[in-house]
Amino acid sequence: MSGAEQAKHVLRCEDIEVSYGAFKAVTNVSYEFKPGLLYGLIGPNGAGKTTLMNALSGRAQLSNGRVFLNEQEITKQPPHARTWAGLGRSFQITQIFSEMTVFENLRLAAQAHHFRLQPFWRPVGKFREIANDAERVLQEIGLESFGHISAGSLSHGDQRALEIGLALLSEPQVLLLDEPLAGVGHDVAEKAVELIRRVSQGRTVLLIEHNMDVVMEISDEIIVMLAGEILASGEAETIKSDPRVRTAYLGEEE
Amino acid sequence: MSTIVIGLSMGMLLFLLAAGLTLIFGMLRVINFAHGSLYMLGAYLAFQVVNVTGIFWAGLIAAPIIAAVVGALMERIALRPVYNRDHVYQLLLTFGFILVIDEAVRILWGLEYKQMYPPELLSGAIEMFGSSVPSYRLFIIGFGAAVSAALFFMLDRSRYGMIIRAASGDPEMVRTLGINVSLVRTGVFSFGAGLAALGGAAAGPLFPIELGMGFNIIIDSFIVVIIGGLGNIRGAVMAALLIGMTRALGYSYAPSWVDFLTFILLIGTLILRPEGLFSRKGRTA
Amino acid sequence: MNAQRLLALLVAIIISVPLLFPDGQSVSLVNAILIWSIFAIGFDLVFGVAGMLSFGHAAFFGVGAYTLSLLTMRMGWDFIPSLGAAGVVGGAVALLFSYFAIRVSGLFFALLTLALSQLIYIMAGTKLRMLTGGVDGIAGVPRPDLFGIDFYDDGNYYFFLLALFILALLISGLIRISPLGQALKAIKSNEVRAEQIGFNVQRLQRSVFTISGIYAGISGGLLASLIFYVGPQMLHWSTSGDIVIMVLLGGMGTLFGPILGVAIFEIMREWLSTQTSHWYGILGLVFIICTIGMPKGIAGLVTQLWDRITPGGKS
Amino acid sequence: MLEMQNCNVFYGKAQALHDVSIIVGDGEIVSLIGRNGAGKSTLLKAIMGLNPIKSGTRKFEGRDVTNATTEMLGRSGIAFVPEDRRIFATLSVDENLRIATVMGRKGPWNLERVYNLFPRLKERMNSRGDTLSGGEQQMLAVGRGLLTNPKLLLLDEPTEGLAPLVVADLIKAMELINAEGVAILLVEQNLKVPLKLAKRQYLIDNGHIRWSGKTDELLAEREKIEALISL
Amino acid sequence: DDPDAFKIGAVLPFSGPYGIIGKGMKQGAQLAIEMRGGTVLGKPVEVTWEDSETKPQPAVQKATRLISSGAQMIFGAASSASTAALQGITEQRKIPLLVTISADDKITRANGYRYTFRTSNTLGMEIRMAMEYTKAAGLKKIYAVGADYAVTRDGLEAYSAAAKEAGVEIIGVDYAPLGNRDYSVIIDKIAKTDADGVVLIVTGSDGVTFLKQAGQAGLGKTKTLFGPVLQDEVLAAAVGPDSIGAASGVRYHYSFDNPANKAFVEAYRAKYNEWPDSFAGEAFDGMSWFLDVVDSTNSWNREDWIKAFEGSVRENSVEGRKEMRACDHQALQVGLWGVVEKGEAPYPDLKMKITNVFQPDVLFPECAE
Ligand SMILES: Nc1ncnc2c1ncn2[C@@H]1O[C@H](COP(=O)(O)OP(=O)(O)OP(=O)(O)O)[C@@H](O)[C@H]1O
Ligand SMILES: Nc1ncnc2c1ncn2[C@@H]1O[C@H](COP(=O)(O)OP(=O)(O)OP(=O)(O)O)[C@@H](O)[C@H]1O
C-alpha cells in the first residue's frame, strides 16, 4: 500500500464471510471506509448487518476474509484490542451493566478508555478525568437526573440512550452504531440525531438504522445489504431510486 | 468383549444416576447439590419397601414415588422463593438439603449398612463372551435405555418439554401465554427427585447402602451432565456411555488411573467443546 | 456507610474476643476463623467481585499447605519464607488453572476448576505419596520462630495471624475500590460490554484468580501450621464447597460478609456439635432458612436492619 | 373489554403509576404515547399481571380480574408482546410459536398464517431463538402473541427494529386482526403508526395520564398537548 | 495439684457416615469407666465427647479446646489422618493420646511419638495374618486387589514379598481408587484367571462393594476371597449372604474365649442390648488398660503415666495377653482371623467364626525405624 492510499481509508474489510453451520450470514463483503464520513447501513431484517458489524468489531468469527484498521490487520484481534486500536460500538440488543448505577456505567467506560494499567492502590473515584468524562456524557445523553439509579431499572428507551453513551466514551476513531435510535423516544431521537451528527465530526461512523428519514438525512454514503451481501452502495438519492433497493427493503411508497 | 458389556452397564448406571440431575439442571437452571442425597434416600426407601413387601419391583416403583413427593415439598417450601435470585444461592440451599436429608436418613434408618439383592429373576449370571455377566447388569442396560428413551421423548419431543425448556429461560413470558409455570416447576423438580431415587433404588443391589453413598456419586453425575450439555438427554446418555467405556477400559488396563482418566476426559472435553460435547451456543450480540 | 461500619464493628468484636477472654478455647477458635477468613476474603475477590464460581480453590489452599510443610520440614526453610512460597505456589497453580478454565464460563468454569483440583487431590493422595504422605498426610508442621516468641502458644500465634489477617483485609479492600476491582465488577455484570469498552477480560480474570490463589495458598499454609498437619482432605472439592458456603452465608461480594460467614460457620461447628450429634441436620436447616430469609447473606441482613432502624441514613 | 381504574404501581418504594385509569373498548385500537420512562411499559405489564397493582381495579370483559394471576389473564385472552421481545432462547423459532398454541384458544391465527405474515420466520424455522437478528426476534414476538388468538393484544413498540417493508406489512396485519374483532392497546415511539391506526389516544407522562381523546383531537390540539407532555 | 476430676477428652466421629465408629467406641469406653466404678486416682472420671467429623481440622480444634479446659488425656480419632493430626497437638502439649482403632503402622513407630499409645491392631500385623492364613489354607495362586493409597500399597507389597518367600504365586495385582464404585471389570478379569485365592486389601465400603458384585458374578464359588480387614459383622450384614465364606482379620470378637471377655460381653449386652462390635471391644480394652495404668502410678504427673505404660503387660485383656512395647508404644497381642458364616439367634444372621489365632511373635517384627 502506498502512503497516498493509506490516507484514503481507516477501516477496510476484504472478502469477509461469517457462517453458522451451513448458513452464511455474511458472504463476500469487501468495503473501504474513508475517514470522517458517516455511512448508513441498511437492509432487510436478517440481511447480515449486525453480523457484519460483529465481524468488524471482533464479536463474530470469520470463516474467511480479513479486516484492517489503519492498514493494520486486526482480523485475529479480540474485541478489547480493537477498542484500544480505535474501534468502538453500540449494540442492537442493549448491553449495559444492569446492577450498577448509570453513572458507574459511564465511569467504567471512561476508565477503560483512559487508563489501561491504573495503579490498583488508588481508588477509582480519585481519578478526576474519568469522572469528568462520565459526567459530560451523562449530560449529552440526557440522563443527568438518573445518574444514581441502577441501570437495570431504567426504562427501555433510557437504556438505549445509555447504550449510545457507553459507545461514545471510548472516543473511537471508528464508531459502529447498531440501531442506536430504536426505542429512543421521539424527542430524544431528535437530540440523538444531533448527537450522532456532532460525534461524527472527525471520525468515521457506521450506522445501522431502520428509520429512513434519519439515515437518508445524515449519511454521507449508504450501503445496502441483502442476504449477507452488499447489494448496492452510494449516495442517498441514488439508493432511494434504486429499484432493487425499493423492492427488497424500502417498499413502494415513501 | 465382556469389558464392553460391563462398560455399557456402567455407563447406563451412570446415566440413571445423573438423569434427575440433568433434568433439574437443564430445565430449572437449579444446581441441585442434594441430588446425591435424594439418590441415597431412594436406595433406603427401596430397601425399606423390599424389606416389608419382599418384592424388589415394589421398591423400584415405590421409592421414586415417595421421593417425588419429598421433592415436591422441597420445591414448594424452599426453592420457590429463590428462583429469582442469583443461581449461586441455590448452592447454599441445596447444600442445606444435603445435611437435612442425610440427618433424616440417619435418624430413620440408623448408622448400619442396609442391603438389597437383585430379584430372583435377575440374581444369576449369564455366560457371555467367555465371562459370566450378572443378569442384573444386563437389566440395568435395558432399563437405562428405556428411561433415557422415555425422557428424550418427554423433553425433546413433547409439548411438556417445550414448556419446561421455555420456562427455564423466561418463566414470566411463559405465564403470559396462560401456562401455570409454578406447577410446571414443581412437577419438574419432583420428577427429577423421583429420578434420583430411581437411580438409588436401581443401584441398591450393586453397592452398599450406607450414609454418605450420595456424596460419592455427585461429582460423577455432574460430569455426565456437563459433558452431555445441560439438560440434554441425548448428550447425557452419550456422555455416560463414554465415561462408562473409559472406565471399563481403564479398569482392565490401569485401575489406579481410572479416576484420573475420568477427570482428564472431562477437562479435555471442556477445553475442546467449552459448552459440553452436545450443545449449541447462542449469539451474544 | 453506616451499615458498613456496623459490619466492621461486628468483625472487630469477633476477632478481638481472645483479647477480652484470653482462655485457650476461644483463642483456638478465633485463630481458625482468622485463617479461614483470609481464604474467604481472597476467594470472594473471584467469587463475589468478579462473579466467577470456582470450585477449585481447595487446590490452591492445599498446595499452599503442602508447600509450607515440605519446605519447613524437608528442606529446613524458615517459616516466613516458606509462607511466602506457599502464597507464590498457590498463586502459580491458580495461574496455571486459569489458562485452562477461563476459556469457559459459568457452571462450566465451576466444573472445570473442580476437575483440575480433583486431579491434584488424586495425585497428592496416591501417586505423589512419597512427597505428600498420601492419604494420611504429614503431621508435625511447625509454626513460626520469630523474635524468640513462642508461637506454639495459641495466644501468641493469634497476634501473628491477626497481623496477616488485617493485611489481607486491607489489600482486598483496596482492590475492591481500585480500577481493577471496578473492572472486575463490570465483567461480572456484562462480559460482552466490558470487553467492548476495552477491558481485557481474560487478563483481568486471570489476575484476580491468581491473586486469590495467593490468598488461598497463604491461608492453607497457615492452617497447616495451626493444626500441625496437612493432608489431602484440604485439596478435596468439599473444601472448595465449604468456602463457597461460608462466603454465601456471610454475603458474597462484600468486604466483611465472608468473614462473618466464616465466623458463623466455625462457631456453629464448635458450639452446635457439643449440643447434639444431630448438629449436621440442624446446620442444614440453618442454611435453608438463611437462604430463604436472607437474600444477601448475613451482611445483607445487618445492612437491612440497620437501614430500618436509622431511616434517615443512606447506606 | 378492558378497564383499569385508579391503578397505582410501585417499583420498590418508587411510584411508577399514579391513579391511572384507561379503557379499551371491544374491537378498538387504542394507543398509549409518552416519552421514555413515562410509564407505558409499566402499565402494559400491570395489565398483564406482571407488575403488581398496589391499589386500583382491573376489569376484563366486564368481570373483575384485579386479583387474577398472569396465567389466568393469558388464558382468558390477553396477549402481550414485550418491548425487549423476550424470545425463548433455547427453543427453535417453530417451537417459540407452537408454545403459544399450547393452551389451545380457538381463533383465526395458526402457524401457517404467521409464517405468511412473516416469511422470514419460515426461512429460519429451525434456528434457535437466540440466534435470530433483532428484527427477526421482533417478528417472532409479535407472531407468538398473535398465535394465542387473543381478544386483547398488548403491543409494546412492535415496530422497533423492523425494516420499513415489514412495518408496512405489520400495520396492514394489525388493521386486519382488528377487523376480525381483536382489541389492541398499542405503545409506539414511532408516532406515525399509532396516529394512523388508533382511533383513541392516551397520553402518559411521569406515571400520570395527562390527556385522552380522539386521534383527530390530538392532531388538532397537538401543540398544546406537546407542551403538556413535552413530546 | 489434685484436680477434682480426671478429665478425658474424646474426639470421635459422631456425625456423618462414620458415626457408627464413634458410637461403638463411645459405648465401649463408657463401659470401661463404669466397670471400674467411674473413678481413677480416687477422683471421678469425666469424659467430654466431641465430634471429629473424621476431618483433621475439627479434630485438632476440638482437641485443643479439650486440652485447654483441662483434659488429662485425649482418646480417639478414627481415621488415620485425624489421628496423625492429633498426634501433632498432643506431642506439643505433652498429653497422652490413646489410639484404639486407627491401624496405620506409622502411628506407632520406633522412637516416634512419646505420648501416643496404641492398644489395638496395626495393619502390618493384619497383613501378616493374611499371609499366615494363605499358607494355612493351602492357597497357591493369589490375585491381589488393593486400594490405591499409601498404607494399602505398602501392605500389599509386604504381602507379595512374604508370598514369594512362602512359594505362593501372585498372578495379578490391581490397585483401584479409594472409594471405588465399580469392581465388575476387575472381578471379570479375576474370574478368567486360575487363581485359587483373592486377597483384598481394602476396607469398609470398598470391601462391601467388591463382595456384593463378586457374589453376583459368582466369583466366590471358585476362589477364596480374603483380606486383612475385609469383613466384620457390620460389613457382612451390608453384603448379605454373598459374604459367607469370606475370610478376614478380626480386630476384636465377642466370641473370644476368656473370662475378661465374657465379663465384658455380658455387661455390654446388659447395658446396650447388642453384641459389642470391634470398635467397642477395642475401645473398652484400651480405656480399661490405660486407666488401670494411671491408677497404678498413684500420681497426677502425666510423665509418670507414660513411664508406667511403657512395657506394661496386661495378662487379662479381652483379647488375652497384651504387652505395651516401650520402643514404639504399640501393644503386642494375638491376631484373630475368622470366616463369615450363617448365624443363629441370639447371634446376628451373619457372624464371624474365629478360625485362627496367631501369636504375636509371628505378627510383630522387631521394633525398628
Ligand atoms: N450465532 C448465530 N447462529 C446462527 N445464526 C445466526 C447467528 N447470528 C446471526 N445469525 C443469523 O444471521 C442472519 C443475519 O443476522 P443479523 O443479526 O446480522 O441481521 P441484521 O441484518 O442485523 O437484521 P436486523 O435488521 O433484524 O437486526 C440472521 O438470519 C440470523 O438468524
Ligand atoms: N424494574 C424496574 N425497577 C425500578 N424502576 C423501574 C423498573 N422498570 C421501570 N422503572 C422505572 O419506571 C419508570 C417507567 O418506566 P417504563 O418502562 O414504564 O417507561 P416507558 O414509558 O415504557 O419508557 P420507554 O419508552 O423508554 O420504554 C421509569 O422511570 C423507570 O426508570
Ligand SMILES: [Mg+2]
Ligand atoms: Mg441487526
Ligand SMILES: [Mg+2]
Ligand atoms: Mg417501554
